[in-house]
Each structure stands twice: as C-alpha cells, then as structure tokens.
Amino acid sequence: MKVDDPELYYMEGFPVPETPAPGEDPKPWIETFVIGKPLPRVDAYQRVSGSAIYPSDVSFPDMIYGVVVGSPHPNAMVERIDTSKAEKMPGVRAVITGSTAGADLTWKWPYGNSKSKLFDPHCRxxxxxxxxxxxxxxxxxxxxAAAVEVQYKVLPFVVDERKALDPAAPVIHGKDNHVGKPDTYERGDVNKGFAEADVVLETEYRTECLIHTPMELHGCVARWDGDRLTIWESTQGVYPVQQDVAGVLGMPLAKVRVIGHYMGGGFGSKLQAGKYTVIASLLAKATGRPVKLFLSREETFLSTGNRPPSNMKLKAGVKKDGTLTALEFTCLGTGGAYQSGGISLVDWLIRDLYTCPNVRCECNDVFINAGCARPFRAPGHPQGSWALEQTLDALAEAIKMDPVDLRLKNIPLYSQARAGDPPYTTTGLKECIEKGAAAFGWKEARKKLSQTKQEGHIRTGIGMGACLWFVGGGRPPSTIVLKLFSDGSANLNMGASDLGTGTKTVMAMVVAEELGLKIHNIQIENADTGATQYATASGGSKTVPTESPAVRAAAVEVKRQLLKIAADELKTDVQALTIRNGEILSSREPAKRIKIPDLKGLKQRGVIVGIGYRGPNPSNKWVNPFGAQFCEVKVDMRTGEIEVVRFVAAQESGRVMNRLTYDSQVIGGITMGIGxxxxxxxxxxxxxxxxxxxxxxxxxxxxxxxxxxREIVSVPIDPGDTEANSTGAKGLGEPVTIPTAAVIANAVYNATGIRVTETPMSPxxxxxxxxxxDRRK
Amino acid sequence: MMPNFSYLRVNSLEQAVEGLTSPETRVLAGGTDLLGCLRDRIFPADKLVSITRLDKLRGIEETADGGLRIGALTTLTELIDSPKLKERFPGLAQAAGEAASPQLRNQGTIGGNICQKPRCWYYRGEFHCLRKGGTLCYAFGGENQFHAIFGTDNKCCIVHPSDPSPALVAFEATVRVVGPKGTRLVPMEKFHVLPAENVEKETVLEQGEIVTEIVLPKPAAGTRSSYRKVRARRSWDFALAGVALAVAFKGDKVERARVVLSGAAPVPWRVKEVEEIVTGKKLDASTIAKAAAATVKNAQPLEHNAYKIPLFKAVMEEQLTAMAKG
Known part of the structure; x- marks a missing residue:
C-alpha cells in the first residue's frame, strides 16, 4: 500500500487508548498506531498544487498595494521629505510620513528596550x-516611492561590530556603542581549572551574519471594517502580531484580528509584527481600502532580521583522561542598530552541554548601523557550537583521544548552568553520540583513515559534534477546542501557526490516535485571533510539545463525553467501552456496539466539544532536546573545494510524532547548517x-x-520521556541545525589538518x- | 519592480536592426540576464526587441571547413547536448555545462551569454559606480573578494561572468555581428572590451548591432580541450576561478596552446605566458609547474581576493596534468 493512500493500513481498526477518569491526566501512550508513522502532510496537496492560500495570495476586488520607502543610507538624518510629486502620480491614494496625522507613532523594537518612531527622522x-x-x-x-524626495544628512557609519568600540566610531545611541553591561556567567574557578589541566587550548572563532530569507516574503494584507482591523500576515504567531499592532495603534486587542492560516517559512524572523504591518494598517485606514504590503526580497535582507555575527574566544582545559577542567568564553556580537539580542544564548552550550566544574563567560553586545537581529533557528547556539565543538575536537587530538570518547566522558546528567542543578526529564546525549557513531560507522571510518595514507589531492575527512537546545519542551498556555460532529468527523481549533514543519499533520495524528478517527475526517482551523484559541508564537521548537498535549487533552475530553452518550444508549458501563474503526463497542458484551454517527444523543446535540489545556511542565526538571551529528567530507587540497558527502543525525527530541516530518526537519536543519x-x-x-x-x-x-x-541519515533517539508532557514529544526544528557547521569544520580539519575558525569555509x-x-612547509 | 517598456517581437533580422533605434533599446533573447537587470534598474530600457522568433539564429551546423556555426539563439542546454560539440569542442560543451543552473541553461542563449552584464555587486546594486556613469569604482576599496586580478587598469575590477566565452576564445571563434552598417566578423578574443578602452561597455557591439552567430574553426588535429570552474557555492555560481584550455598536441609535445581564464579579469583573460611556456614542450611536471606559476605572474590582487593566486595556480596545474594524461 502506498504511503499516500487515504486509507492507510496502520489506521485500520486499531484500539484507542484508555480514557482516564474525569480530572485525571492521560497516561503516556504505551503503544501507538498512528503517532510516529510517516504520514504525509494533511495539507500536502494544497501546498504543492498551489491551491493553499498564503497571506501573500490573499486578494480583494478593491485591494490596493502598499510600499515602504526605506533609507538608502545606514546612518542619516531625514531633514526634509517632499511627497508632493508622489501624491500627484497616477493611482496614488495615500502617502504617509512621520508628520502625517496618526502616523507619529512610537515603535518598540522587540528583544530589548529600544524605542524609536515608526518613521524615525534618524535612520540608523x-x-x-x-x-x-x-x-x-x-x-x-x-x-x-521613487518620486518621494527625501533630503538626508548622511552621517558617518559603523557596520563592523569589531570597529564599533573604536574611539573614532560614530556613536549610534547614548555615549558609546555598548548595548549594556556585559552578560556574564561564572561557576567554579577557571584559573584553578586551567591549572589542573594537562592541555589548555585557546582559539578565536567567528561566525558571519546570516539572513533568514524564508520563501514567503514578509508582509500582510490589512483591511478595516469600521473600527475593526483584520490583518492577513505571513507570521509564526498571530497573537503576538495582534498584540504588537494593537499596542502601536492604541487599539483594544479584540478589535485586531490577525489571520495566518498558511505561511511560507520564518525561521524566527516572523515572531512579531513588522513596521510593514503597522504601515499597511495605516495606509488601509487612510484609503478605506484593503492594502497589500509585502516587502521586496531585497528589503527583507535589510530589515527583517538576521543571525548576528559572533566573534568568540574559547579557552579550554582538559586532563589526559578527557576530563574537562575549565572553559572560558568571550564573545563580541551585535544585534544591529537597536537592542535585539546580538549575543543572545551564544554561550549556552559552553555553560551547559558538557560536564565542566569551572566555567566563565562574558559576552558583549554592541550597536552598529545595520538591520536588527531576530531569533534565527536556535538563536546563538550554532555560533557557540562552532567554537565549542571545534575546540573539543582539538582537545581530543591533543590528548590523543577519539572525539566521540571525549564527549562521552563529559555527559552531564543535570543542567549545570541553571540554579539548583535541575535534572533533565531525559537526556539522550549519550545515546545520540553512541547510536549516531554506530550508524555512521565512526570507529571503522576513523580506523581506516588513520591506517591508509590518502593519495592524490582529494582527501576524505570525518567529523562529529553534539548539541542540546536551551528550550524545546514547550510550555503553557495553550487552549485547544476539538469539535466532534454527528457524522464522526472532527474540527480541531488551534491558535498556533504551522510554519511548514507539519504541525497541523502532527495534531491531526494525535486526534486520530486518541479517537480512532480517519485523518481525512479531521479538519484543522488554526492561526486566527478572531476564530481560534490563544497560542504563543511557533518558535523555540515548542509548537509540538506545547500543542500536542493540549490536543490530546481535548480529544480525551471528547472521548469521555462520547463514551458517556454511548453508554447511556447501549445501557452499559462506560468503563467497558472502547472505540475502534469509528465504532463504539463493549469489551464485555460483543453485541453492544454502535457506530458514532448512529448515536442519537450525538445527533441531538449536533456536536461534542472538548476543550484541552496545556498543563505545566514538571517542576524542578528541564525538558531539553539533544543531538549528535557526524559527517564525511571530501576536500580538494589544492583548490579548497569542500564536498559534503554524507551526514548522520542522531537527535533526541522525545517521541517521534511523525517520521516523515521528523526526517524533513533533520534534512532542513542540516541544509541550513551547511549554509x-x-x-x-x-x-x-x-x-x-x-x-x-x-x-x-x-x-x-x-x-x-x-x-x-544525497545521504542524510536520521537516527531518532527516543528514551521514552514520560515526564515532559502527555505526548512525550520535544522540539526538533532547532536542535537539528546546531552542530552541523562545526561538524563539517571538524571533518575538514580531519581531511586537511587545517582548522578553519571563521565561516563560511569556501575556497x-x-x-x-x-x-x-604549503609555503611554510 | 520592472520599469515600463514597449515590446517589439520581430520576424526578421532586418526588422530587429531597424527596431534598435536608441541606446535604451535592448535585445531580448533568453532574458535570463536582461530581465534581472531591468528589475534591478541597472540601466534604462524603454524598448525591448524580442528576437526569439528568429529561428534561423538557432541551432548548430557544420561549416564547409569542418568547423561549427552556432546560432546566437542556441540555448546552453542545446550546446551541452550536441554530439558534434562534445566530439570536437568538448571544452566548450563543458563550459556551457558549468554555467548557471539547469533551468537557466534551458532558457539562456549562447549569444546572450557572451553579452552578459557583469555580476559585480556594486554594479548590480544601488551604487552609482564608474561603469554606470558614476565617478567611483566602489570595489577597489571595498568588498572585492569576487573581483579581478588582471586587466582592471585601476578603473574597474569586474570579472566577466561568462563561462563559454573563455572556451570560445581558446577555440579561436569568431562572432558574426549584424547591424545598420551590415555584417562584420569579430574575433572572439577582440569581442570584449577592457575598462581602459571603455569602462561603460563590456563588448564591441555598437548601437543597433546584434550577435547572430558564432563560428568555430576546425580545431587542429590532436587538439584536446577542457574547462574547469571553481565556485564558492558548488551547485550554482559564477566562477571564482575558471580555466579554458585548447591545446594541440603533436606526439607528446604541445604544438599550439590557447589558455584563457574566467573569473580573473573584466574580459576572458588569455595568458600568453602559459601558452609560450608549454608550446613545443612535453607536458611534464616541471613544465606544468612553470606554467602554473606563470598563470598568475602578472596578477594584481586586491585586498580580499589574494586567494585567486593559489587558486588559479592550482587549477592550471590540475588541468594541464589532466590534459597531459590525455
């Protein structure tokens, strides 16, 4: 049977899980029948055929088009704007600037305390x-836009964070370019740790600034109906956009409806409204027309976020037996022209990934005249990993130890960097490294490479690295409403966005698992502040671990009510009833069975509504995903060309909810790490x-x-997390891109003997x- | 956003030449480069003359002397797939195959390819640079990691973006150009213009002129050829360094050699120093080492492109070594 068959073999006649008593949480699934299977996306046809309506597809007969006039300079004062020519041009319906009534608004930059005007006279x-x-x-x-005449006073600029603290550098805010005090962390005594070490290495690393560039551009369609504003926005979270827009415009939340059913990718750059959202709303109000405003690709490179560059130094001490004795890390980063978390989480892996009693970190964030950072798929982590995993590789070589063994020697069982050393619900770190190494054939490959002298100028190398992700356990709040209709089909109402990761599919599978419904009988309504329940933005790899327990709770609630109705009609004990193939049957009396659509009570009510909430995470324990990756490269020793031959990713993200979307995340994360x-x-x-x-x-x-x-092998590690939440799922999207670049760098070192400490590693x-x-030789 | 322009699709070459009435009239063939230039507003265009219906300009034919005539509208994919080209001019087929992406090769034409506009990010971006009539080349003091190491004349350091062009120069091709004054033949080596000659032009084409075909003379017996390209992104990118070779052997000795670089200079860059070293010699290790060193002897790297020195040496050594093996 084909995997895309609507009547999937594994969905035929399986028993649904037991129903917990009212007030009790469902127990972890012991055996699953739908969850974990490679189910194609529920909206795959719509997405692939083009019939899915993304925000950038939204259109109205009276809709007009908005555009933002942006500063062409990185640092300039707007001295005068003459819009008279533009206003007279054909088709132009509104031109707004900071001096337009109602447009003199304050803009709060996310991820910090910076404020400016929506149209600020100082373009930074x-x-x-x-x-x-x-x-x-x-x-x-x-x-x-081209006809708007702006007279700028062009100011000196600084766009390199390494020069931002030079006395000669122009100051962007306040008295110097420091964003604030350094972010520091300390445990133990690093000097003592270095004194105890047999080998101490100190290396500088740099990662370049990356741009998210999701497939769908940033933008929205805004439409007013009286005092009510509706916005179709390409976003990772409709509720944060509602809050941002209502806040800037001084409107009640209830009057701002944000819809974003489909969205074409965000990677962290679409967790909030943009200036473009507010500008579109103002233009729509001024013209009385729906306004579509999507930035151009070029504009999105400038103003919708980035993974900030990191200039790092890592000093590390190790004993001959592989015991890490001290880690000392510094970083200079920048979030751009406003406070934007330029060093956010960059040191987290140094603090928490490997057992080490003595750690000190100091990170400095500075302003430069460039676009602001936004969270970018595992903020800070790939940068810190670039330094940490390469350093561990170098330490392993220095003490003549297999890099796999060095990491296995330093696996922590609790979170060292959090107050009180809380344990993890599960840590698959050890298993990820061991099983990943086995799947890759690490020992054999290492042995072979060490025993054979490679001839010619194409050299093979292998590398590995590991990771954890700072969050990834999900959290409250989330509310799910599940409606079971009288024909046995169901409607799942969820506020969360599906970024293209397969969230909707996973949630439909949870409903199918719990109620025995066919996937194609489950319709998902999501991401609409006017019509779906409250949810936080889909970011931090939290969507599945946040929403799936709430979906399960809602399904359990529906099941309770459904079985109660059936018990009444079959005149039997509710405890004896179960659901199979859309039919309710008694385990004790085989004659007592009824198909869901035949239930009179259900017909009468028309619908059963089940509401599920996301409960709290376990107290005093942390829910984090882990992973280990392995790769093989070929390097041309003359030209410096690098070919990534194969990758193995062993990721511990709790329960595998859908093997197909799981593996897609692995492939996507590794691809991004290759970038x-x-x-x-x-x-x-x-x-x-x-x-x-x-x-x-x-x-x-x-x-x-x-x-x-061609060869990316995904090796899911599931230690059976029964504490994290009722589905046992953790986030995957971010951890899977964390070590990739460093793993390639380690493989390149293995092939060439050259440690490339700055990205990107091109010829x-x-x-x-x-x-x-060669010249030095 | 595309500017406004009028569009004329012609049915004959005469109509096309007549249609090219002003400097702001542009010829449209595959459009893979032109449409991007228009969208980015790199140069004004008030009229596009589409020559896509001129089927006579399409295809590959044999000439009486055993060479080939390639119509300007022949796509890069058609070049790659041509058995005649692969057999007699493998270096050119390789070069066509190394250009762009599969989709772009299906659409882009050989005539358009040799007439491409440079990919310098200052030229393509919002910078009023020397080549666009400004007063400054931003690249000399700026971000020049992808720029030229030869032939800049301290004026403009673009590299010519074409992959087939260096191979065509190596095979001593001729370009047929039709214009208001009739037809003229331009040797491929003279087709591109250095900044010293005219910093605002990349080719010798005058107002109203169209490339109609490229003629390849029959290669000398014993000719081996190749094209090798190194990119920053392996799948799809312009050349960091490229080397086109067409070398005629007599026995194991080189009788005649044409060595042309891409990614090196504002035009396909012929390195006569290398040609002289290898001519009359066996391609042994010492000759190859001398030739590789000579490749970059007169290079003038900029602040961020010194890597091109070892890179060109490496590619030259690799390619001559491969060629010596046959």
Missing part, C-alpha cells in the same frame, strides 16, 4: 522606514557606503537542492590557508 540602518505609499498597482506604488558552514554571509560595504552588497539570492548564497548531500578562505601552509 539601511532600509529603515521613512514613508509609506499606497497605490492602485504595485508598479504605481513603486514609481511613487552557515560553507556559503552564507551578509556582506556590508564597510568602506564607502555601509550598504549591503549581497541582498539577493544570487550573491547571498543559500545551499540549493544540489548542495545537499575563498581555504585555498589561501592551504597555500600558506
């Missing part, structure tokens, strides 16, 4: 908003202009399908490093 980064225009066609809007490691970087013109050089998909080099290794760097080493 290229692309910051100066004016908004609405016109009948996108072309007219663009022409009008960090090999090709991606933001390039700012540091000399003359401070403008971004590579704000397009040609010059900003994302890995394409042809850059992804631009590696060819020169290889040549310099």
């Amino acid at each position: 980064f290229e692309g910051d908003a100066v004016a908004g225009i609405a016109a009948d066609t996108p072309y007219q809007a663009a022409d009008a 960090l490691g090999l090709t991606e970087m933001r390039v700012l013109d540091g000399n003359e202009t401070g403008k971004m050089c590579n704000r397009n998909w040609h010059d900003y080099k994302l890995p394409t399908a042809l850059d992804v290794p 631009v760097k590696l060819c020169l490093m290889l040549a310099e080493r």
